[in-house]
Amino acid sequence: MRYILNWFRRRKMESDLDRELTYHIDRRVNDLVEAGLAESEARRRVTLEVGGATQIREEVRDVWLARWLRDFVYDLRYSARSFVRNRSFTLTAVLSLALGIGATTAIYSLVDQIVLRPLPVAHPERLVLFDWNGAQLADTFGSSNLMSYPMCRDLQQKTEFFDGVFCRALTTVNLSTGGDTRPAEAEVVSGTYFSVLGVKPVRGRLLNPDDDRAPGASPVVVISSDFWQREFAGAPDIIGRKILVNRYPMVVAGVAAPRFFGVDVGEIPLLWIPASMSAQAIPGFKGMLNRRVRWMQILGRLRPDVSAVQARAGLQPWFKAMLEEDTRRADFPNASAEQRRDFLASTLSVIPAPQGHSMLRKNLARPLWVLFTATTVLLALACLNVAGLFLARGSARQREISTRRAIGASRSRIGRQLLADSILFAIAGGLLGIEIAPVAVRALTASLPHDAGANGLTASIDSHVLFFALAASLVSGLLAGVAPALQAGGESLISSLRDRAGMALGGIRLRRAIVTAQIAFTLILVIAAGLFVRTLSGLLGRGPGFNTSSLVSFSISPDRSGYSAASATQLEQRIADEIRMSPTTESSGIVRVPLLGGGVWANPVTIQSDRRFATNDDVNLNAATPGFFATLGIRMVAGRDFSEHDTLPVDQGGQRVAIVNEVFVKRYFGGRSPLGAYVGMGAAPDAKPNIEIVGVVRDFSYRNVREQGEQIWFPAGMDDLGSNFYVRYRGTAESAFQSIRSIVRNADPTLPINYFATLQEQVNLSVTTERLLAALSTSFGTVALLLSLVGLYGVMSFVVTRRTREIGIRLAMGATRGAAVWLILGDALTMIGLGTAIALPCVWALGRLVESQLFDVKPTDAVTMVAATVLLCSSALGAALIPARRASAIDPMDALRFE
Amino acid sequence: MPTPRFPIPQGTLDMLILQVLSLEPAHGYGIAQRLEQISKSVVQVNQGSLYPALHRLEQKGWLKATWKQSETGREAKFYALTRAGQKQLAEERKSWARLAGAVQLIFDEGGAR
Secondary structure, three states: HHHHHHHOEEEHHHHHHHHHHHHHHHHHHHHHHOOOHHHHHHHHHHHHHHOOOHHHHHHHHHOOHHHHHHHHHHHHHHHHHHHHHHHHHHHHHHHHHHHHHHHHHHHHHHHHHHHHHOOOOOOOOHHHEEEEEEOOEEEEOOOOOEEEEHHHHHHHHOOOEEEEEEEEEEEEEEEEOOOEEEEEEEEEEOOHHHHHHHHOEEEOOOOOOHHHOOOOOOOEEEHHHHHHHHHOOOOOOOOEEEEOOOOEEEEEEEEEEOOOOOOOOOOOOOOOHHHHHHHOOOOOOOOOOOOOEEOOOEEEEOOOOOOHHHHHHHHHHHHHHHHHHOOOOOOOOOHHHHHHHHHOOOOEEEEEOOOOOOOOHHHHHHHHHHHHHHHHHHHHHHHHHHHHHHHOOOOOHHHHHHHHHHHOHHHHHHHHHHHHHHHHHHHHHHHHHHHHHHHHHHHHHHOOOOHHHHHHHOOOOOOHHHHHHHHHHHHHHHHHHHHHHHOOOOOOOOHHHHHOOOOOOOOOHHHHHHHHHHHHHHHHHHHHHHHHHHHHHHHHHOOOOOOOOOOOEEOOOOOOOOOHHHHHOOOOHHHHHHHHHOOOOEEEEEOOOOOOOOEEEEOOEEOOOOOEEOOOOEEEEEOOOOOOOHOOOEEEEEEEOOEEEEEEEOHHHHOOOEEEEHHHHHHOOOOOOOOOOOEEEEEOOOOOOOOEEEEEEEEOOOOOOOOOOEEEEEEEOOOOOOOEEEEEOOOHHHHHHHHHHHHHHHHHOOOEEEEEHHHHHHHHHHHHHHHHHHHHHHHHHHHHHHHHHHHHHHHHHHHHHHHHHHHHHHHHHHHHHHHHHHHHHHHHHHHHHHHHHHHHHHHHHHHHHHHHHOOOOOOHHHHHHHHHHHHHHHHHHHHHHHHHHHHHOOOOOHHHHOO | OOOOEHHHHOOHHHHHHHHHHHHHEEEHHHHHHHHHHHHHOOOEEEHHHHHHHHHHHHHOOEEEEEEEEEEOEEEEEEEOOHHHHHHOOOOOOOOHHHHHHHHHHHHHHHHHH
């Protein structure tokens, strides 16, 4: 620290030292003169005694600032001066580093926020997530790592392993604080939630175990600090206010600490509802105390002296006993022997979860790591490029360096000087990169799927990311500088001083190695870009399997607005009728589970054709109204669509019928006609296959665009219509939107519309990750290609200049111009070939990383590999051809006179 | 010419400077003079190492320097001991005493044989 201070006040210190030494000398001279010496003689004596003021000054300076540091600072100043003189060189180098560092930092910022960062709670490292491995034989509501609420209660008793255990489930409620009703994210949690996480209230109280003692016991909510500020303007009397959750009155009990957004990165719940109120928070849900309903994630806090592994081992005996006990319970489903065996073989995992539980992370972790790898490769390329530039400049500076060595600079001293150059570059590039990164992060989060909760991500650079960026810059600086530094003065001093034409070897071998590495890196990036572009175009080319033009969908949730099942169906029927009658409607249909929404209704089924068997895997199920397939333009391959007759209850003359898709027929009927066969829900021995298959439809996307699995469709009828409307409209989208909105408003003015989007938009949303990967990898590939072409061109030009005389002699001796071109091109071809030979095995090794992100194309896809290699080789040859042609144009006379 | 003089042993210059300054603040030239006087010209102060040593002690915070009028009327840089410097001097005296004692013991042992 003092060193730094000394550096800034060194001018003052220097002049002080001068005065001090002058005073000393003058006094000594004075004393000697008084002792009787002549003044000139006295001065001579003193000079001898003191022995060189310069020497003293140097030694004192070493005290002020350690020698190496002082040299380093001088080096930096020297570098800075030479950079200012050499603007275009500096600009190129700094920009390429800034680009690399900026891109890497931006992606790292997302990796950090989504994948790495622990929750902002006390001791996040002790948090664990429980997971059930094996068949749970339970009804499923939700995404992943799901368990029942009684499991959480059981685990709370295991105080020998845990300081506390809580459970939570994310849901959407219709919320009204007095004004409009609108959908809002909420977390249904156990009473232990806040105390286990160690979150404090800023107002009122948080939930406690009393709040989920019994179903319906505690109609209170805790709201987030953000919501309190935004919705209630931070009103001090917030505690005790009533709000309506799904039309059910609840009381605000407290406000959670600021910046606490739950345990799910990417989701921002506005309020927390005790599990005891789950029936109100999730209309129609009655599974709170049911062990065979899994709907919550369970997390715990390990005791400080217990590891996750110990807890897992310690829990197994209890877990096994619980499984046995479960099979004897009255609510245990009638399962086949095999299912029962699977159930009893289940184990309980205890997974360290300092980052909580996040679907966004589950979905994006892999793509983010892929992108991070790509940016790292890009950064390495930028470093290589700068190293190449340095070497090029190094050869121009060869004479300067040789001169410095000749007057006594050591090799390491000159190497350090060159390293200072590159570190200065890296710092400049890093600072610029840090400026670029937030812009890139904003652009990236904007392109993430909106409903995946990308809003929770920030573009600001925190200390963690800043540290990463600086470390990346420093490492890049060292990487870029180490080759030229080693190179410095590596040659014979005499030969380079003698070399007048500045034609020293200039690290040509090193530069070749760098270009080879660049070509290898570039090929990897170009192949990756090719794979992702093919994935995206493959997905978009196949599409969702239905016609998306002039098609719009929206959904309502009458159950969240206090409607009973029967009155909800009435309302939906009324809205459906009016939409069908509207002049802007071509046709319309309703389904129970929305398409492309990421969720499915899935279950194993039992099939009865010429034999009876159960499917091992889940089949995707859904229900639709008659005319739904026609509305989406999905062709019937065989049989018939549902009729109005099918939708009637069985006791009123309706039939139990189903429509399956082609994949289903292919898998379970081996392509034979399934018409007339029967299916039944569930795989248990008592399942009743009494639903007749009456039709087969073309395959189309259900969960997302990627997946086209086996599907069974049932008629959506009077008992449960569903609330996801699909409308093919006439005229403009605007007029259709308006007429639909007014129809819904007329039916119930307080009923919010959950979402309203064209199917084209939804398809685009469904391929966001693929689009992101394709767009980014393409731009990375392009930048990489440009960088390495410039690198190759530079080296080849240099080679031609170096070999001018040799080529001149060859030409004079009768070599053809073609031979001269080949002389140079052969050189380039070696580098290109070597680079390709390095890259292809790397691609093969990296394939595993990207495999899951690809669609319809293998990571070692031959077409992509060949196309990328041809693209790279041809453009590289093009770049090498320019200097090669110059070689052939050499005039032997000029070449020999040269020098 | 005066009798041959000893250069100050390695590492003891700092201690001697602290000792001289513990009597009263002085400037560089004064310190050199006083060291020669007190030791009856036995030790020889090399100016080449005096000033680096002064600056080193100042950097360590054991000395504080101020520009003041000297006895000749010109401004000179006067060094004074800080509290940390006094502590350091006490330390060094102790360890010097131990070292000297130890050396003496070794000599005595040799003499007894």
